[in-house]
Amino acid sequence: MNPSAAVRDQRVLGEFSLKGMLYGSTIRSPIDRGKVLSVKAPPMPRGYRLILSQDIPGKNRIQSFGTQIPIFADAAVSYKGEAIGLVVGADPALADELAAGVLVECEEEEPFLQWESFASSQVLAKRIARQGDPEKAFATAARIDKGSYRNGSIEHFYSEPMGAAAWWDYDKMAVLCGTQWPYHVRDSVAIALGCDPADISVRPARLGLHLDGKLWYPSLVACQAAVAASVCGVPVKILYTRKEDFLYSPKRARSQIGIRSALDSAGKLKALDIRIVVNVGAYGPLAEEILNQTMLAATGIYACPNVHIEGYAVATNTLPLGALGGLGASHSYFAIEVHLNKVAQALQEDPSDWKAANLLRKGMSLFGSSPVVEEAPYDRIVRRLEALSDYRRKYASYELVRKRDSGKSDSLIRGITLAMAGQGGVFFLCGEGSNSYSLEATLGKDLELELRTSAAVEGEELADLWRLTASEILGLSPEKILIAPADTDRAPNAGPITMSRGVTVVNRLVERCCKAIQKKRFREALPITARSVMRVSSHLRWTDDGLSGTPFESTAWGGAVVEAEIDPRNGNVRPLGVWLVVDGGKTLQKERTLASLRSGTADALGICVSEAFDPQSEGADSYFRYSPLPLSSLPAIHVELLDPDGRAQARGVTELPFDLIPAAFTGAVAQAAGGEPDSLPLNAADILRLLGGK
Amino acid sequence: MILGLNVNGESVQVSIRSVDRLVDVLRGRLGLSSLAADCRSGNCGRCLAFMDGRLVYTCMVPAFRAKDAQIVTLEGFAKTEKYDDIVAGFTAAGLTTCGFCLSGKILAAADLLERDPMPSPETVLHQMDAVRCRCSDPDTISAGVIAAAKVRAARLYHRVGK
Numbered sequence: 022m023n024p025s026a027a028v029r030d031q032r033v034l035g036e037f038s039l040k041g042m043l044y045g046s047t048i049r050s051p052i053d054r055g056k057v058l059s060v061k062a063p064p065m066p067r068g069y070r071l072i073l074s075q076d077i078p079g080k081n082r083i084q085s086f087g088t089q090i091p092i093f094a095d096a097a098v099s100y101k102g103e104a105i106g107l108v109v110g111a112d113p114a115l116a117d118e119l120a121a122g123v124l125v126e127c128e129e130e131e132p133f134l135q136w137e138s139f140a141s142s143q144v145l146a147k148r149i150a151r152q153g154d155p156e157k158a159f160a161t162a163a164r165i166d167k168g169s170y171r172n173g174s175i176e177h178f179y180s181e182p183m184g185a186a187a188w189w190d191y192d193k194m195a196v197l198c199g200t201q202w203p204y205h206v207r208d209s210v211a212i213a214l215g216c217d218p219a220d221i222s223v224r225p226a227r228l229g230l231h232l233d234g235k236l237w238y239p240s241l242v243a244c245q246a247a248v249a250a251s252v253c254g255v256p257v258k259i260l261y262t263r264k265e266d267f268l269y270s271p272k273r274a275r276s277q278i279g280i281r282s283a284l285d286s287a288g289k290l291k292a293l294d295i296r297i298v299v300n301v302g303a304y305g306p307l308a309e310e311i312l313n314q315t316m317l318a319a320t321g322i323y324a325c326p327n328v329h330i331e332g333y334a335v336a337t338n339t340l341p342l343g344a345l346g347g348l349g350a351s352h353s354y355f356a357i358e359v360h361l362n363k364v365a366q367a368l369q370e371d372p373s374d375w376k377a378a379n380l381l382r383k384g385m386s387l388f389g390s391s392p393v394v395e396e397a398p399y400d401r402i403v404r405r406l407e408a409l410s411d412y413r414r415k416y417a418s419y420e421l422v423r424k425r426d427s428g429k430s431d432s433l434i435r436g437i438t439l440a441m442a443g444q445g446g447v448f449f450l451c452g453e454g455s456n457s458y459s460l461e462a463t464l465g466k467d468l469e470l471e472l473r474t475s476a477a478v479e480g481e482e483l484a485d486l487w488r489l490t491a492s493e494i495l496g497l498s499p500e501k502i503l504i505a506p507a508d509t510d511r512a513p514n515a516g517p518i519t520m521s522r523g524v525t526v527v528n529r530l531v532e533r534c535c536k537a538i539q540k541k542r543f544r545e546a547l548p549i550t551a552r553s554v555m556r557v558s559s560h561l562r563w564t565d566d567g568l569s570g571t572p573f574e575s576t577a578w579g580g581a582v583v584e585a586e587i588d589p590r591n592g593n594v595r596p597l598g599v600w601l602v603v604d605g606g607k608t609l610q611k612e613r614t615l616a617s618l619r620s621g622t623a624d625a626l627g628i629c630v631s632e633a634f635d636p637q638s639e640g641a642d643s644y645f646r647y648s649p650l651p652l653s654s655l656p657a658i659h660v661e662l663l664d665p666d667g668r669a670q671a672r673g674v675t676e677l678p679f680d681l682i683p684a685a686f687t688g689a690v691a692q693a694a695g696g697e698p699d700s701l702p703l704n705a706a707d708i709l710r711l712l713g714g715k
Numbered sequence: 716m717i718l719g720l721n722v723n724g725e726s727v728q729v730s731i732r733s734v735d736r737l738v739d740v741l742r743g744r745l746g747l748s749s750l751a752a753d754c755r756s757g758n759c760g761r762c763l764a765f766m767d768g769r770l771v772y773t774c775m776v777p778a779f780r781a782k783d784a785q786i787v788t789l790e791g792f793a794k795t796e797k798y799d800d801i802v803a804g805f806t807a808a809g810l811t812t813c814g815f816c817l818s819g820k821i822l823a824a825a826d827l828l829e830r831d832p833m834p835s836p837e838t839v840l841h842q843m844d845a846v847r848c849r850c851s852d853p854d855t856i857s858a859g860v861i862a863a864a865k866v867r868a869a870r871l872y873h874r875v876g877k
Contacts, residue, residue, distance in 0.1 A: 033815075036748050178849055180813040182753075229813035230850045263754045482811055612809050619852035645756050651844040652853045653837070 032506075034184045034226040034260055037197055042186070044113035045072075045249050045259040046120035048106040049269065050098035053132035053338040057098060060105060061124040069110035069119060072249045079215030083244055085205075085237040085306035088145075090341075092213055092244045098127065100303040100340050102269040104241075109249050109257055132338035134637055136300040137277050139335045145301065145308040146334040148316050150388040151566040153327035155283075158292035162283030166364050170280070170356035171700035172683075174634040175273040175345050178649055180229020182266035185243035188256030190222065194247055199226040200239035202517040203475045207509045209240040210247045221247075223509040225478040232624070233344035233519050237306050238271055267644045272634050273345035274311055275300040278319075278356035283327075288368050290361075290379045292327035295319050299334045299352065302342035302636060308334035313563070314349035314445075317387070318680075321357035322397045322443055322578075324381040328388055339636035346621065346679035348520070350445070355701075358440040358684030363697060371416055372688065373403055373439045388567040395576060397443055401663060402580040402602045409659055410582040410600040412439060416692075423695055430589075435597070437584040438688025442680035443576040444521075444673055458526050459513040459554040462491070462534035466547045470495060470502045472534075476515035476527040477507035482613055483523040487531045489609050494535040495542075513552070521673020525575070526555060528671065577672035579603040581622075581681035584656075585689035589712055592705030594690055596626055596656045599682065605674035608665035614674065618660045621678035626650055628679075629686040633702050720781050722747070723791025731778045738762040738773040740781070741788060749789035749818040760819035760846030764788045770826040770845070789818040797825055800870060804863025810855050816848035824860045833864055 031037050048060070048071075062071045074081050074095035082089045094103050108120040133143050159165065185198035187210075194214060200206050203223045211218040223243075228235065242259055249257040261270065276299045283292035297315055301308045312334040319330050365375035376399075381387070383396045407413050415437045423434065460474040470491055477484065488499040505511055515527055530553045537551035562569045584597040599622055608614050627650040634647065687698050696711030718731045722745060729744050738752045741764065750773060751761040757772040764773050765787040792798050801824050812820060820843065827834055827842040834842070836857040843856050 030814075035751060178847075180815040180848065180850060227814055229815050230848070232849070263759070480813075613811070616809070616811075616852045616855045619854055620849065623852060624849055645758070648758055648847050649849050651847070652856065653840040653844050655840075655853050658853065 030227065032227050034181060034186060034197060034199060034258070037186055037226070037258065039188055039256040042256040042258055043109040043111055043249070043253060044116050045107040045109045045246060045257050046113065046116040047104050047259070048108065048120050048123045048125065050094060050101055050103040050105055050127070051125055052098060052127050052129050053101045053134070055098060055127045055129040057094065057096060057105065058126040058128055061126070062108070063119060063122045065119065066110070066115070069108060069116065070253060071106060071108055071123070072252060073106040076252050077213055077248050078251060079213045083209040083212070083237070083240050086310055088304055088306045088308065090241060090304045090306060092241060092248065100338050102340055103303070104245065107245060107249055107259070109253060134337055134339065136275070136335045136337050137298060139298070139333070143335045143337065144333050145305040145336050146312045148312055148332040148563055149566055150316060150328065150330040150568065152388040153292070155292045155294055155327040155329040158327035159281070159283045159294065162291055163286040164284040165281065166360070166367065167279070167281040168360050168363060168697065168699060170278045170359055172276045172352045172355055173701065174275050174342060174636055175628055175632050176267060176634045176647055177232045177234035177272070177345060179231060179234065179266065181227070182261040182263055183238060183242050183270050184258070184260035185239060185246040186256060186258035187243065187247040187250040189250065189254070193220055193222045194251065195222045195224060196243045196247055197224050197226050198239045198243045199228045199235060201228070201231060201233070201235045201478060201519055202237070202240070203478060203507055203509050204514045205237060205517065206240045206243045209244050213244040213248055214251055221509070225507045228478050228480060232346050233348065234271060236344060236517055236519060264644045267647065269340060271302070271341040271343050272636060274302070274342040274349070276315065276352040278352065280356055280360045282360065282364055284364070288370070288375070290323060290325050293320055293325045293329070295330040297330065297332035297353070299332070299349070300337055300342060301334050302337055302339045304341050305334055305336050306341055307343040307348065311343065311349035314347070315353050317445065318350035318353035319357065320387070321354060321361070322381055322441055323357070323361065323376065323379045324385050330388070342636065344519070346624065347444070347676035350442070351676065351679040351683070354440070354442045354680040355683045355687070358442070359687050359699065362438055362688040362691065366692070371413070373412070376441065377403065390568040390570060397441065397578045398604050398663065399441060402441065402578065402604065403439065405602045405661060405663065406439060406580050406582050406600055409602070409661065410437070410584070410598065412437060412582050415584065419692055423692065433586050433588055434693045435584065435586045436689040436692030436694070437582060438685050438692060439580060439582045440681045440685035440688065441580045442677060443578050444676045444680065445576050457554070457556045458515045458522070458530060459552065460515065460527060460530035460534055461513055461550060461552045462531070462538060463548050463550040464495070464538050464542065468497065468501060470497055471505055472502065472531060473505040473512045474515045474527060474530070475507045475509065475512045476518050476523050477504050477512060479518050479523045486524065486528060486610055490528055490531045491535045494532065494539055521675050524671050525673050530555060575670060575672050577603065577605040577674045577677065579674065579677040579681055581685045583682060583685035583689045585686060585693060587690065587693045587708055592708035592712070594630065594703055594705070594708050596630070596686060598656050599626070599658045601658070601660045601678065601681065602663060603660070603674050603677055604663040605665070606669035606672045607667055608662055608671065611662060611665050614662065615660050617675055618678060619658045621675055622658045622660070622682055623650060623655050625678040625682035626655060626686065628701055629683055630702050716779065718778060718782055720784050720786055722786045723788060733779060735778040736774050737776040737778050737781050740778045741773060741786065747788045747790055751815070758847055760823065761816060763819040763822045763845065765792070765822065765826070770822060789821060792822060792825060796870065797828070797867065800867040801825060801863040803866045804861070805859040807862045808855055808859035810851065810859035813848060813850035816846050816850060819846040820856070824863055827860065828864055828867055832868060834860065836861065
């Protein structure tokens with residue numbers, strides 16, 4: 022911990038200032054969809070200036086995973102709040118006032134706000150996966166169940182709101198912004214300014230917690246700041262207020278997943294028919310990737326001989342919606358786990374037993390992919406969860422109480438459920454230069470090791486892991502290992518830092534570089550430099566009706582039990598306890614991993630009971646009501662790692678709470694209430710409706 | 716109007732408008748960057764400071780209310796032994812933060828330890844609700860504050876023993 026970090030730090034965007042710096046205030050679209058007819062600004066005081074799309078010297082777009090997004094909307098606007106221009110000036114308050122006074126005249130068009138049923142023009146990506154003969158399986162099924170499950174939008178609640186600063190540093194345009202992907206910022210700014218990427222120097226600001234929300238949007242704000250700095254010839258900073266960030270920065274995508282399942286006469290899963298619709302908002306910059314990941318997790322960790330899955334990523338005229346705590350798998354795990362819990366309960370079986378009998382085993386195939394090389398350690402995880410939570414006894418007794426006392430008393434009622442998931446690791450399925458990583462290390466004459474990688478944006482926790490790895494190999498004390506700032510001038514490209522890549526990929530590069538240095542050490546004169554590059558091909562292709570190739574290089578597995586209590590008099594629901602068991606391979610920083618899983622669990626519980634953002638109706642006042650769950654309202658969270666000292670390679674685990682907790686919580690509420698909740702968060706009115714519907 | 720107040724032991728006078736919030740004066744005029752005017756709604760805890768010994772959200776305090784007040788921010792608090800106790804406790808418990816909420820967490824912990832020298836984990840979590848940030852988990856935060864309480868008790872006991 023570095024307490025001095027709390028005091029002025031020029032790598033914190035909020036603290037950053039330069040002499041003569043101007044501040045940018047964004048002019049935003051007043052409508053959901055339409056044509057921009059004119060932009061009329063009030064007279065600007067001296068030193069204040071309006072920046073519009075025509076001021077962009079290069080191309081008015083940034084590119085993200087094949088999608089193009091305008092830096093400033095010019096002819097058309099696609100969502101309310103979309104940036105149209107900036108007012109820049111020395112006083113941020115006056116710039117805000119002037120920007121609010123800019124009149125944007127538009128010709129409004131009917132916006133696309135529907136997404137559960139949608140027009141073909143809204144479809145940004147479509148996937149179909151097929152296996153076996155689902156139609157025949159449904160026609161001969163002994164039992165068919167169906168359900169529809171919804172995931173809502175969530176606010177990231179970043180440590181620092183979105184923003185960027187840009188200024189001329191001699192012959193280079195320097196950019197400071199908090200980003201998960203510094204090289205994406207560099208390339209985007211180069212396109213916007215019409216110059217060579219080598220003329221742009223990105224200096225990542227302290228990132229803080231991002232939950233995958235700072236993959237591409239910081240590049241957009243950086244382009245706006247860079248254009249303004251280029252036009253004005255002085256430094257320009259844009260830093261959203263918390264309210265502005267809440268209302269206009271991207272949120273988690275919404276989804277609706279319809280599942281129809283068929284069982285044979287022995288109660289075994291025979292067929293699944295799944296329809297996925299993901300609402301990715303305007304432009305849908307992560308549409309393909311989110312849909313891919315949602316499709317891959319659609320059947321959970323279960324085997325099913327006959328499958329039909331149809332997935333759509335759909336654009337709407339709301340702010341862009343994308344990643345939060347993973348890129349899409351959590352949507353599917355919620356749906357399939359809740360659905361299968363429901364099926365098992367209808368069969369009067371303990372869901373954990375029923376799921377064990379339907380597990381995807383080694384050698385089986387996931388709709389056309391290569392055979393699965395590693396199956397979930399289901400039995401080991403469930404055994405630990407049972408021992409920690411007393412799951413089996415509680416499940417049986419709550420079932421008994423529910424059947425005996427259903428609706429008869431006003432006493433508190435409880436439920437408990439188990440959910441299982443896997444976090445596929447390492448690469449993006451869409452590629453686009455996002456699957457290449459590099460790192461450089463130099464052992465200097467003073468026996469100090471310097472590690473250089475753009476992955477250093479992630480901060481001290483990850484840096485400590487790399488220090489630990491390097492010190493083990495080179496026998497240096499961790500204080501002698503320096504992590505260079507992730508500036509694009511100095512640090513080689515390590516792609517976007519997401520999906521726990523800092524642990525899985527970059528740490529492996531540290532290992533390789535240090536081993537290479539160790540080989541040369543005592544043979545060659547210092548300094549010795551080693552560079553390691555890894556290009557991972559996903560080896561995965563979508564065909565007309567499924568997959569070919571291997572879905573993931575490695576998978577971390579996890580299981581969660583959530584126990585919840587309902588007060589039938591007022592519908593209040595309270596999580597009583599959470600137990601999480603995770604198999605993430607060899608874990609060097611056990612305490613930090615456990616802490617990270619606990620804080621992820623706390624966030625996931627927020628999704629269950631309180632956090633919801635409606636991109637169509639959120640207003641300025643809703644900002645005051647939105648907040649992560651208070652610490653004091655959290656139940657006891659018990660987390661355990663399976664075999665953290667083992668030999669299995671380290672895997673990313675941080676998304677697992679988002680995959681597991683919502684499903685387990687919903688299952689617990691379903692058992693207690695005897696109803697079928699299908700969306701989150703669950704508030705008192707929802708619970709009373711469930712109880713009333715029994 | 717001219718506002719006179721004492722900030723971190725130093726008497727200052729600043730010119731304010733009636734609409735100014737205390738956080739804007741402390742950060743904007745006096746350059747105390749440990750505070751941030753983040754949510755401006757008394758929610759996030761990034762603007763916490765002591766005002767006449769009470770922990771307050773300075774974004775919710777009109778600047779004129781601070782007339783003649785004694786204000787202590789992290790910059791001033793960092794010069795005390797109490798600060799060292801808290802940092803030692805946080806470090807011993809392995810508490811890492813995103814950095815943006817650290818000032819609020821330290822001051823919230825200091826406020827609690829003044830009132831309750833040996834707090835329970837539940838009391839700690841209630842107190843730390845004052846700072847809303849996704850970066851830390853409840854177990855490590857309560858372990859950090861309780862460890863700080865022990866460091867503080869050891870220091871005070873050691874002093875009495877002398």
